[in-house]
Amino acid sequence: MSEITSIALDVMGGDNAPVEMIKGALEAIKTEPSMKVFLVGKEEVITKELANYQYNNEQIQIVPASEVIETAEPPVNAIRKKKDSSIVVGMKMVKEGAADAFVSAGSSGAILVGGQVIVGRIKGVERPPLAPLIPTEKGVTLLIDCGANVDARPSHLVQFAKMGAIYMEHVVGIQNPKVGIVNIGAEEEKGNALVKETFPLLKAEKDIHFIGSVEAREIPHGQADVVVCEAFAGNIILKLYEGVGAVLIDKIKEGMLSTLRSKIGAFLVKPALKATLKTFDASEYGGAPLLGLNGLVVKTHGSSKAKEVRNTLLQCVTFKKQKINDKIRESIQRDSMSSESYK
Amino acid sequence: MSEITSIALDVMGGDNAPVEMIKGALEAIKTEPSMKVFLVGKEEVITKELANYQYNNEQIQIVPASEVIETAEPPVNAIRKKKDSSIVVGMKMVKEGAADAFVSAGSSGAILVGGQVIVGRIKGVERPPLAPLIPTEKGVTLLIDCGANVDARPSHLVQFAKMGAIYMEHVVGIQNPKVGIVNIGAEEEKGNALVKETFPLLKAEKDIHFIGSVEAREIPHGQADVVVCEAFAGNIILKLYEGVGAVLIDKIKEGMLSTLRSKIGAFLVKPALKATLKTFDASEYGGAPLLGLNGLVVKTHGSSKAKEVRNTLLQCVTFKKQKINDKIRESIQRDSMSSESYK
Numbered sequence: 001m002s003e004i005t006s007i008a009l010d011v012m013g014g015d016n017a018p019v020e021m022i023k024g025a026l027e028a029i030k031t032e033p034s035m036k037v038f039l040v041g042k043e044e045v046i047t048k049e050l051a052n053y054q055y056n057n058e059q060i061q062i063v064p065a066s067e068v069i070e071t072a073e074p075p076v077n078a079i080r081k082k083k084d085s086s087i088v089v090g091m092k093m094v095k096e097g098a099a100d101a102f103v104s105a106g107s108s109g110a111i112l113v114g115g116q117v118i119v120g121r122i123k124g125v126e127r128p129p130l131a132p133l134i135p136t137e138k139g140v141t142l143l144i145d146c147g148a149n150v151d152a153r154p155s156h157l158v159q160f161a162k163m164g165a166i167y168m169e170h171v172v173g174i175q176n177p178k179v180g181i182v183n184i185g186a187e188e189e190k191g192n193a194l195v196k197e198t199f200p201l202l203k204a205e206k207d208i209h210f211i212g213s214v215e216a217r218e219i220p221h222g223q224a225d226v227v228v229c230e231a232f233a234g235n236i237i238l239k240l241y242e243g244v245g246a247v248l249i250d251k252i253k254e255g256m257l258s259t260l261r262s263k264i265g266a267f268l269v270k271p272a273l274k275a276t277l278k279t280f281d282a283s284e285y286g287g288a289p290l291l292g293l294n295g296l297v298v299k300t301h302g303s304s305k306a307k308e309v310r311n312t313l314l315q316c317v318t319f320k321k322q323k324i325n326d327k328i329r330e331s332i333q334r335d336s337m338s339s340e341s342y343k
Numbered sequence: 344m345s346e347i348t349s350i351a352l353d354v355m356g357g358d359n360a361p362v363e364m365i366k367g368a369l370e371a372i373k374t375e376p377s378m379k380v381f382l383v384g385k386e387e388v389i390t391k392e393l394a395n396y397q398y399n400n401e402q403i404q405i406v407p408a409s410e411v412i413e414t415a416e417p418p419v420n421a422i423r424k425k426k427d428s429s430i431v432v433g434m435k436m437v438k439e440g441a442a443d444a445f446v447s448a449g450s451s452g453a454i455l456v457g458g459q460v461i462v463g464r465i466k467g468v469e470r471p472p473l474a475p476l477i478p479t480e481k482g483v484t485l486l487i488d489c490g491a492n493v494d495a496r497p498s499h500l501v502q503f504a505k506m507g508a509i510y511m512e513h514v515v516g517i518q519n520p521k522v523g524i525v526n527i528g529a530e531e532e533k534g535n536a537l538v539k540e541t542f543p544l545l546k547a548e549k550d551i552h553f554i555g556s557v558e559a560r561e562i563p564h565g566q567a568d569v570v571v572c573e574a575f576a577g578n579i580i581l582k583l584y585e586g587v588g589a590v591l592i593d594k595i596k597e598g599m600l601s602t603l604r605s606k607i608g609a610f611l612v613k614p615a616l617k618a619t620l621k622t623f624d625a626s627e628y629g630g631a632p633l634l635g636l637n638g639l640v641v642k643t644h645g646s647s648k649a650k651e652v653r654n655t656l657l658q659c660v661t662f663k664k665q666k667i668n669d670k671i672r673e674s675i676q677r678d679s680m681s682s683e684s685y686k
Contacts, residue, residue: 150535184578216583220589221590232538240584241583242560243559244588246564248563248588248591251622252595255619262616269598269605270608272604273599275598280590280591280594
């Protein structure tokens with residue numbers, strides 16, 4: 001029998017909690033017999049919802065948590081004060097080794113703060129980046145960092161690149177992933193101060209397959225498998241992706257429904273179009289890991305439904321099986337040893 | 344008779360030069376009798392092309408320029424060395440008052456450098472921003488700055504906001520335009536160091552209608568009429584807009600042509616769809632002005648066709664009629680006077 005992956009799932013976070021969270025968990029354990037899911041949240045709510053399903057109860061366990069951190073709450077305060085919230089309780093399970101991973105669709109801020117404060121960083125990791133997968137023409141690209149680490153330093157970006165490449169290769173399964181840095185031109189001398197300083201460091205890095213600068217225009221075409229940037233730029237990229245996509249699809253719907261002729265056409269086109277657009281949907285690939293922590297923390301979209309929750313839970317199993325954190329630890333520590341030898 | 348607007352047009356720049364440049368100019372003079380266009384470039388090429396058309400030759404004049412600056416050339420060098428290039432010759436006409444404006448679809452770098460070095464800044468303007476219009480759900484938004492001014496300071500961003508608001512109100516015709524700053528969250532305390540420093544300055548600025556932070560997701564929805572950011576972020580936004588749009592439209596075409604049923608649907612949907620997507624096409628609105636110069640310099644897309652060239656030339660007429668540079672001068676100098684009074 002293969003090793004068990006145990007995951008604490010925040011049942012209270014996200015727009016579709018608790019229904020879709022629980023549904024996703026039950027779908028995931030059915031797919032993956034070596035998974036155990038701790039449903040963290042209000043006991044009576046979970047018990048009531050679980051009563052609607054048949055499932056293998058060896059794979060499911062309720063962990064009571066009486067409080068909920070709201071998205072609008074200042075994160076540092078919320079983590080400190082709400083000791084019995086689903087986020088704090090779930091993260092403590094990871095910290096104490098009771099769970100391998102924590103998954104939440106709740107407050108991004110609280111997850112980022114809690115990840116650092118409760119779960120803690122791997123020794124040598126300067127900042128844990130949040131790394132969502134974004135859809136591209138060819139498949140999917142890891143965008144690292146989209147967290148709260150604005151005003152990053154070059155050494156942070158180099159670590160992001162290394163951690164991102166490990167994740168992309170061993171969790172997503174892209175051999176020797178191409179790593180690029182977001183820039184405003186393809187030439188090496190272009191960029192702001194941060195990019196200019198980081199570029200030669202990435203170029204010198206033996207562990208990664210660095211392909212140089214990536215212009216924002218090329219990201220959706222899938223030019224790089226790992227796209228490195230500081231969080232302010234990463235946040236712009238992630239959110240603009242959503243925004244442009246949403247507005248364009250609205251415009252297309254509007255166009256299709258504008259005349260009788262086009263309405264008939266829309267009816268005929270719909271099934272094929274739906275199937276193609278599904279390939280441009282990041283939720284197929286699960287949530288965004290917060291890398292470099294002593295354990296795994298994954299943030300899924302606030303609007304996650306069962307499918308994304310299930311995919312995120314399955315992603316946690318691969319993360320454990322592939323010993324991603326051991327690989328990150330080795331890579332980061334190899335690096336700090338080699339820089340020590342220069343001292 | 345109304346005052347003449349004279350415009351130097353770089354006939355040699357862009358992917359579709361000289362054919363579409365000249366075609367655009369001839370369409371523009373037909374629409375606007377108070378416009379005179381100087382066609383700057385290789386005389387024999389222009390003469391040959393002009394021979395294909397009938398036009399009012401009082402509105403067209405050839406200005407010979409024997410050299411062409413290529414997009415790949417290092418801009419500073421190119422501006423210095425190629426004294427007889429269409430960009431240098433055209434910009435000198437603006438500098439010397441022979442033309443009100445210069446329009447080019449050529450090398451962005453050379454246009455940005457030439458604008459500062461040859462045409463020169465309005466007194467008090469710290470940096471001239473490049474400000475393209477981007478399409479939104481509701482119409483169009485001015486994105487300022489997308490130029491080469493990376494690592495900007497808060498005072499630059501405040502000037503961008505003021506110049507952008509003037510342009511949007513008097514050239515595009517949006518009354519009391521809403522000005523927002525690109526940020527990673529809606530709250531005032533969010534952001535990187537630059538945004539945090541700039542936010543209170545914009546809030547205190549009486550000349551503009553500041554609405555606070557704008558998340559990248561909201562830009563395509565048209566939340567603000569003027570979106571302020573430093574050039575690195577602006578470049579990401581502009582190029583990602585193009586990239587996501589292009590990939591999504593490819594995916595949609597692919598979906599529409601994937602089955603026989605969908606192919607029939609696509610045929611029916613096409614005309615209505617084309618009309619709607621046209622409203623999401625920035626080329627309808629002309630090129631990107633480089634604001635804050637002693638004269639007007641406008642960069643149009645490298646891929647510009649006659650329609651965009653025509654619209655850009657018409658935009659120059661509005662710019663002159665509305666005395667935009669006088670308004671910018673007053674606004675910037677009022678500001679520097681009031682800050683002097685604090686000294």
